[in-house]
Amino acid sequence: MKEYLAKTIKLTFIFILYIFSHSSLANEQSLIEFSTNKQWLKLLHYKPGSSSESYITSPDFFLSSSRIISSLEELKATITALYLPINKNQSPNEHALCRFPARSTLIQQQLNLSTYGELPTIECAQYKIWRQQIKDDSVSLVFASGYMSNPASMYGHILLKFSAHDANKSSELLDTSVNYGAIVPSKENPLLYVLRGILGGYDAAFSDQQFFKHKHNYGDIELRDMWEYKLALTPKDVALIVDHLWEILPAKFDYYFVDENCAYHFAKLLELVLDKSIISDDSLWVLPNAVATGLAQAKYKNNPLLAEVNFIPSRETVLHNYYDQLTIKQQQIALSIIVNDFSFDIDDYQALANNEQKVIIESLFQYINVVEQQEKNSDVTKAGKKKLIRERLGFSAGKAIGYHNNKTNAAPHLVRKPSKFSVGMVSIDQTKLYSTAGFRMTYFDDLSSSVGRSDFSNLEMIDVELITDGSQAKILKLDLIDISSLYLPAIPWKNNVAAAWSVKAGYEQLSNACIDCGIYFTEGNLGKSVRIGNNSLGYAMAGGKAFFGNKGDITIHAKLGLITSITENLKAKIELQKTSNIALSSRYASSVKLAISYEFSHYWDVRFMLENKETTFAGLTLNYYWGF
Structure with a gap:
């Protein structure tokens, strides 16, 4: 019996050990x-x-x-x-x-x-x-338009926003938003800021705050339009994203302007609950509009991920919209009030009905708030605002005018792809024929499609073009950066001539007569521009150019140009330049350049270019636009 009991215990122990193992x-x-x-x-x-x-x-x-x-x-x-x-x-x-x-x-x-x-x-x-502070009935990505005054924001910016189902104009500003950005020391040297942003050297982190603070900064101070992309995620998945944000708010990342930026990390955050990537994992550079395109194309549980897109106009956009709603007489009365230091003791104004007076006052509030951003600490502006407030207090509560979106404000996912491949043929002095091939990393030039970007502006990085006669290939040009802003819409009621500026740096051929005369350069220009009708712009700029290498030199020049949209798909640009103080070549004293672009699809355009700079340079190029 003892033997049997011992054997049973042994077998039971082995069985339990097996089960646990x-x-x-x-x-x-x-x-x-x-x-x-x-x-x-x-x-x-x-x-x-x-x-x-x-x-x-x-x-x-x-x-x-x-x-x-x-x-x-x-x-x-x-x-x-x-x-x-x-x-x-x-x-x-x-x-x-x-x-x-x-x-x-x-x-x-x-x-x-x-x-x-x-x-x-x-x-x-x-x-x-x-967690209780976050109303997470829905989640959106908010895209802010490009801001030319900040190199890190020229391509736009992205925020994450959480909202309640019953969000309205007053409550939505209290929604929680999440930002991602580099942690930059105050008063950082601008050149160091650009270099470290591109090459690395900054930590980055997520941060959360109420949405109205971002809306005020982007829409009211920097005057940037925004688009809200509302996503069709389930409450369970939204909750998982919110909980994960709590985990990573204290964390630090490495910041790289070109790829590991706000666009990349917000895309990866959303991919936590998606089956497929919003952007490709092997993307060499990531722009906000690429994320917008990914959202518009993405599926979520066999349905579109994107529920709706809402436009959030900047204060300046609202001002232009209000101005367009006024009658010519109302516009003139408003101008008289401004000219008379915001005095409302004007016969034409006093003769208006109360509602018309309210319309003018509310339009002038938009005007003075925009002017305030350009003329900070202006005593005249402050005094004018006080007078507006006093006048407005004499009327009943409620708005007399509102924003009416009568124009098409193209959302970021509708913008043309930023990168470009090109092939073409060029003739030099009508005697030599060459083939060309080019690549541009980003983003657009002043002859690109106007959909979803500022008119008469240029924002290009890493634009290279090769030229060959069949036996040898040379670099025709390499633009590291080519940025210009030739026109900002004039503020209504201000007779200001728009400022124009440009900066450019890279490598180019010194003369059209030679494809082996390359030299490095930097160039800067300042000037003014004037709108001619709805489709054209004239500009005049003066600037300088510094050359580096064996043939170092500094030149000064003046430019006179015209950009026009002949049709919706056909654009042209002509520019005359006069250069002086040239040690390299006195024959390089003036030039005339004509460029014509025809867009025949969202992905393709063809361009003709003619330039007279010592010799005649004519080219025809086919461009294909793409993106990650």
Whole structure:
């Protein structure tokens, strides 16, 4: 009997050991499998194709103690940390359950952790307060238009916005928005700012604040239009994104202006709940409009990801809209009020009905708020605003005029693709024929499609063109940057001539007569421009150009030009230039340049160029536009 009992106990022990061993092996296998789960890797912000290298540089973000943190090691460390009892010497807010709610949710949904026991009960006070402040019935990406005064914002900017279902004009400004940007020291040297932004050297981070602060900064101060892309995500997925934001708000990233920027990281954040990427993982550069295009094309649970697109006009756009709604008589009366230092003791104004007077006053409020951004700390502007307020107090509450979007404000996803391949033929002095091939990284030039961009502006980076006669190839030009803003719409009631400016740097041929006379240069110009009708612009600029290399020289020049849209798809530009103080070649004293562009599809255009600069240079180029 003893023998039988001993044998039974032994077999029972072996069976129990087998069960626990098998359970442990099964649990280990499930951890290995889950460690490569797409959502888990997204929560750790691992780089594409990697399960150990993250975009996040903050050591505190990772719970594993290993120097090289694999997704499996971080998973095990996270599970261990989640089940740790609360340490009496530690704030509950520092426990993994409070720091990593998205990790906790995903792990509990995907893995059977019954062998670990019960999770500890912890009051996450800081997370709870933060979470209650966010009304996350819906989520949107907000795109701000380009801002030429800031190199990092020339291509636009992206914010994430959370809203309540019952959002209205007054409540939506209290919605939570999330920003991503470089952490730049105050009063940073502009040149250093550009170099470090492109080459690296800045930390970057997500930050959250109420949306009205961003709307005020972008729409009221910087006068940038915005577009809100509302997404059709389920509450469960929106909640996962919000919880993950809590996890990464303290984290630091490396910042790179060209690729690892706001557009890239917001796209990757949304991909946490998407089956496919919004932007390609192998993109060499990422622009905000590429993310907008990805959103417009993306699917979510077999339906479009994009629910709707709403335009948010800047204060200046609203001013122009109000001005267009006024009658000619009302416009003239408003001008008289401005000219008379905002005196309302004007017969024509006093003769108007109350509602018409309110319309003029509200339009003038938009005017003075826009002028305020250009003439900061102006005593005249401040005094005028006080008079407007006093006059407005004499009328009943309620608006007499509102924004009416009568024009097509093209959303970012409708903009032409930013990159370009080109092929063409050129003739030099009507005796030599060459083939050309070119590449431009970004973005548009002054003959590009006007859809979704500022008219009469140029924003190009890394634009290279090669030329060959069949036996040898040379670099015809390499523009590192070519940026110009020839016209900003004049503020209504101000007779100001629009400012024009341009900067350019790169490598070019000194003369059209030679394809092996390359020289490096930088160029800058300032001037004025005037709108001619609805479709044309004339401009005049003066500037200088510095050449570098064996033939160093500095020149000064004057330019006179005209840009016109002959039809919707046909544009032309002619520019005359006179140059002086030239040591390199006195024959390079003046030039005339004509360019014509015909857009025959969203992706293609053909261009003709004729230039007389010592010799005659004529070319025909076919351009194909594309993007990642």
